Amino acid sequence: QLSFKTLFFNPFDNLVCILLGISFTVWFTLLLVFIIVPAIFGVSFGIRRLYMKTLLKLFEWATLRIERGAKENNHLLYKPYSNAIIAKEPTSLEEEIKEIRRSGSNRDLNSAPEFEMSDIFYFARRGVASIMDDEVTKRFSAEELESWNLLTRSNNNFHYISLRLTVLWGLGLLIRYSFLLPLRVTLAFTGVGLLVFLTCVIGLLPNGRLKNFLSQKVHLMCYRICVRALTAIITYHDSENKPKNGGICVANHTSPIDVIILASDGCYAMVGQIHGGLMGVIQRSMVKACPHIWFERSEVKDRHLVAKRLSDHVEDKSKLPILIFPEGTCINNTSVMMFKKGSFEIGATVYPVAIKYDPRFGDAFWNSSKFGMVNYLLRMMSSWAIVCSVWYLPPMSREEGEDACQFANRVKAAIARQGGLVDLLWDGGLKRGKVKDTFKEEQQKLYSKMLVALPLLKPIAHR
């Protein structure tokens, strides 16, 4: 019963209660009919796509308006360029230093290698160029956009606007926070709640085909509700390559939402560390219905244990394919960083998946150093929509004579190519950690070869 009956003591009171009752009923019916029921059966009314098209038109108008406004006021616009700002020379250390020496000397270049004072120019220029713009640090913060999507958080030109634009932005704010956000939060709670409840119920059944069947249906349904809770508009490509039992599905990682996106289209066994709190509750109930691979915090460090559990799982063909994100951390969806080779050593078939978000509707990247999980989810749920494309790539296996590292790089290159992302060799761990000394030592070795002939180089002790 509504508790504000005790707070208000006038006849108006009854009317308020009745109105509230009616609006809640209407609200939930609409929710059920348009969102939850389609989610259960996996069909769609196409409402979200229509919404997306409308938004795009709106954003184009908003961007043009800003540019026009800026021109009228003679302000210079800040134009973000997510591509490079400086020209990077793709030449090697050897080539560049030879070029520098050639330009300064009359001597025949094929004579014995020796030191020139101008050699330092190479290191100076490379160093300062990396200060102006480097390939790694920009992957750990949100991509900058050229068009404006009516979210203040993504635009630097915000103060160059007209009245109409401000009104539109204000309207957008109102819609997003007072209509979309509550709607989505309701759906999210529904989805998660159903997941926990139903998986616990299914867990009571004896192991067998019925249990597996029901578990898959329940997982799919709840993830689909969560997809609608984020207003995620996902386009799946090449579904004939969807991962099969006994395989490992690898994908590039941008945010925790990746899991929801993939798991609403197929059934996977999740891998991860057991958390406390709500996350832990969800994990523990999920594993009752079907075998997921959760590790205790202490077990995560033990690579052999991890590898053993993974390979035991893939050998059992009745178990679902494993879903893994080999980058190990969230990257901002402009590039793919180094894949950890653990999952590639097991010898199972790898099903690569490329996920590319469309940043115009809302940036999905989770900058964990800036936002906590709850803050991040709230931002996601108050964006316009999450639009992304998923490509299922053909399965790959390790070839003869290829080691795990090379295999991992091959898969990574395929994912980068399909998703239109930059393929980087750098480790995503550089988000938080320092780069290894071996890279500097490589540079020093390369340079040393230009100073003294090879036989005179001191041998390095092998690690």
Next chain:
Amino acid sequence: MGSRASTLLRDEEIEEIKKETGFSHSQITRLYSRFTSLDKGENGTLSREDFQRIPELAINPLGDRIINAFFPEGEDQVNFRGFMRTLAHFRPIEDNEKSKNAAVSEPLNSRTNKLMFAFRLYDLDRDDKISRDELLQVLRMMVGVNISDDQLGSIADRTIQEADTNGDNSISFNEFIKVLEKVDVEQKMSIRFLH
């Protein structure tokens, strides 16, 4: 949310930096965005740690020397003006600048100033001379453990011998300029902007 990169940099400041360094308006705002993204402490200045967080710089054998070039004597923080002043050394020399009036003070990206930047990478104690020890130390940074002390020593000796004209067993800035007079400094010590 709230104020971001270019809104914190006032137009007057941009004009001043433009006059001092020669960078264009868009280049300055772009580099300001870069400066703020490196400034993890969000206090408007960069420390040495902020630079060392750039992986490509951390693996550069002379990374620490280059970082040092940004910090004036005895200071641990560099603000945006200082940052731009140092970066200006690597701006390409445009043709219309070559014929500039000699009365105007030398631009930061002149050939001499570019050479001065390189000279200061060698001159560890900033006494305007590159001594044999300093040359050895810098060489050691560049080659790591791959070359023996003796060989490095003879390389250093040979270099000083060729460059030193006044017999003080060290290389002054003028001697440095003389040794590199044929090198295409303008091109090799310049970084080209894409727009």
